[in-house]
Amino acid sequence: MRVAIDHRTRYRFTEPQARVIQLLRLTPLDSIDQTVVNWHIGVDCDARLREARDGFGNRVTMLYCEGPLDSIEIAVEGEVLTAGEAGVVRGTVEPLPPEVYVRATDRTGVSRAMREFAGEGGDDRLARLHQINLALHHRFSCVEEHHDRGLTAEQAFAHDAVSPRDLAHMLVALARSEAIPARYVTGYLAGDEGAHAPHAWVEAHVDGLGWVAFDPCRGISADERHVRVAVALDAAGAAPVAGMRIGDGDERLDVEVQAEAMGAGE
Template sequence: MRIAIDHRTRYRFSQPQARLVQMLRLTPCDTRDQTVVSWMIGVDCDARMRDAIDGFGNAVTMLYAEGPIEAIDITVTGEVLTSDTNGVIHGSIEPLPPMLYLRTTQRTTLGDGLPAFAAESVAGARDTLDRMHRLNAALHARFPCVPDAPDTGLTAAEAFVRGKATSRDVAQMFLAAARSLEVPARYVSGYFRNGEAHSAPHAWVEAHVEGLGWVGFDPVTGLSPDDSYVRVAVGLDALGAASIAGTRIGSGDEELDVDLRVVSEE
């Protein structure tokens, strides 16, 4: 499938900023299952940009802009060719061992309810792959009709108790639950062509299955990712795979607006 993406992020500041430093995890990498046909990141102000690969194997762009800055628009446009592999990842950059992804972070704390939910969800499963599919289906049943939305900042435990979640939240719940079952799992940020409006990039999860490698699971749909997905960045949680992260020098508040369109051609 050929997927076209137009992703625009606008920051507005109540007071001019002296300096911005941002890490952009907005560029997908080629694998055996997806090929980047074209990709461009643009900004509407004078800025220096430097491309690199981070410790997780993600393509990142460092952005440096000197003030005074009252606003900044970051634009991403591109096309990616994808194929359906039943969620199995082939040919990705893997600088870290799978066991690292058993590590719990502040955002993936379990709380009291998630371990019991995870254990109940996978009772009677034949193997690791079956357990992850059962966990995925259980989260989908508990949190149907989950939207893509900006990061709420909630931990997995907080979102689970709250009962209302975004795709980022249920992805972090999956991470916490899988790790409680001793299965390495990582957060994935990217794009999903589902015919609906998006106010943020999509989030899902990859779990490591012995004999298969990394396999994707999306609790928003209850299924594994197919050729409707563009995989961009991985991390230990939503914060570690955030599309844009950084710092600013200056006082005042900031306002964020995201416009995202994902369309496809069979």
């Protein structure tokens, strides 16, 4: 499938800023299942961009803007060819062993209520992951959320309507509680008419298959509609935009994403 993406992030400041520094995880990597046809990051002010890789193997772009700045817009445009084979992730950059992704973080702890909800599973790790993924999908309504409220998996579990980010944290937490390596994934979901924010899902490691992608927001494995951008232990490590500013006042953040399926890849 050919997926066209337009992702715009706008910051507006109540007071001029002397300097803005951003770390951008906005560029997907080539793998067996996706090929970046073209990709461009643009900024509406004088800026320096520097490419690098983080410890998880993600492509990152450091952005440096000197003020005074009343606002800044980061515009990402590109096209990606995607494929998919039952959610199996193939040909990705893997600088870390799967065991790293068993470690819990502050946002991926598991409460007693979560354990009771998940119940018990058998020895078939793949079947167990599908079971939990589908259970989360049926239990919660999935709603779009532009801003990260910083909820932990336990806190999100107390709500009826949660974001894709929250569902991903819950699935990661439950998988790790059973010693299954699991990581948080951020990217784009094509063809979802109501989506105007980046999407989130999970990859879990299964012996004999490797990493397998699950989307609890949809209740199925991730497929060719998903454009994979970054992975980490939780949302903080895979946030599309993170950084700092030097200046007084408050900021307003607006995010808009369009991910359109253009048809079969060529």
